[in-house]
Amino acid sequence: MPADRYVSPAGPSRHEVGVKRSRFIACILPVEDEGQARVRLSDLRHEFHDARHCCNAYLLGAGRDSAHSSDDGEPAGTAGAPIMQALSNHVTATGQADLSNVLAVVVRYFGGVKLGAGGLTRAYGGAVTQALRLTPMLLHEQRALLDVHLPPADAGRLEAVLRGTLEVLDTVWDDPAGPTVHVACPADTTTTIGTIAALTSGVGRVDSAGTRWVSHALSPAEPSNGGDMPSRLL
Structure with a gap:
């Protein structure tokens, strides 16, 4: 398995x-x-x-x-x-x-x-x-994590757009430089990074944040x- x-x-x-x-x-x-x-x-x-x-x-x-x-x-x-x-x-x-x-x-x-x-x-x-x-039952999957840093001026709209398309785990709003959206994705992050770039018109800065077990109800x-x-x- x-x-x-x-x-x-x-x-x-x-x-x-x-x-x-x-x-x-x-x-x-x-x-x-x-x-x-x-x-x-x-x-x-x-x-x-x-x-x-x-x-x-x-x-x-x-x-x-x-x-x-x-x-x-x-x-x-x-x-x-x-x-x-x-x-x-x-x-x-x-x-x-x-x-x-x-x-x-x-x-x-x-x-x-x-x-x-x-x-x-x-x-x-x-x-x-x-x-x-x-x-x-719960399905547990080990997922790659990406931190998406958004500019404060349009952060609310962009965060909503990301949530509508990607697997957003949570969003941290306490940084005055702009919120960080935590995204889970497959181990090969290339496609997801490209999607983030398209959804944010290139203003979303992406950092790798390791891996995490993510659970979903079955x-x-x-x-x-x-x-x-x-x-x-x-």
């Missing part, structure tokens, strides 16, 4: 499915690093202290360079692995399997009926798959239920 873009949950969400009287509560959380993932998992273990299992998996980094999963007492390979597979294979609204910086925890309340290895695998993976379909995929797994949002 490219290391200059990824998708993560916009915030925590929960989704529950029932299978043969067992409850599977899938909790999806955004996390920035392993330490935060451990804290979030600990919080859920405390909240669901009476549950038999809190199986989990996480993916971290723009390139998914860190991953971990746990069966938490379920038979080996029946919980952590299918949760991880659901995270790794989830296709977001970008059309790509590009989800990262995400923790999925599936809390199980045993209903008295054993599901077998296949049933557990389908239940854990299915709960996460359904939860992800209902979770709002729409979640349509929910889908399957088989004998009635579900509900929590």
Whole structure:
């Protein structure tokens, strides 16, 4: 997966499915690093202290360079692995399997009926798959930054023109020499610099300002239920 873009949950969400009287509560959380993932998992273990299992998996980094999963007492390979597979294979609204910086925890309340290895695998993976379909997402892209310095005499009009065409992050107005408009653009800034020159009739002075991660909201995929797994949002 490219290391200059990824998708993560916009915030925590929960989704529950029932299978043969067992409850599977899938909790999806955004996390920035392993330490935060451990804290979030600990919080859920405390909240669901009476549950038999809190199986989990996480993916971290723009390139998914860190991953971990746990069966938490379920038979080996029946919980952590299918949760991880659901995270790794989830296709977001970008059309790509590009989800990262995400923790999925599936809390199980045993209903008295054993599901077998296949049933557990389908239940854990299915709960996460359904939860992800209902979770709002953010697209994160590493963008080049340009500072556009405008002359004070026509700054208001030019700033509005730039906002109407380019990805303007913000504008700083506290310099008496004129405002600075912060613009995000692709790594190859040539086209954007040319556009700025045209929009400002050459009076906008442009400086490179490094790079920055920029986030945009994505729409979640349509929910889908399957088989004998009635579900509900929590």
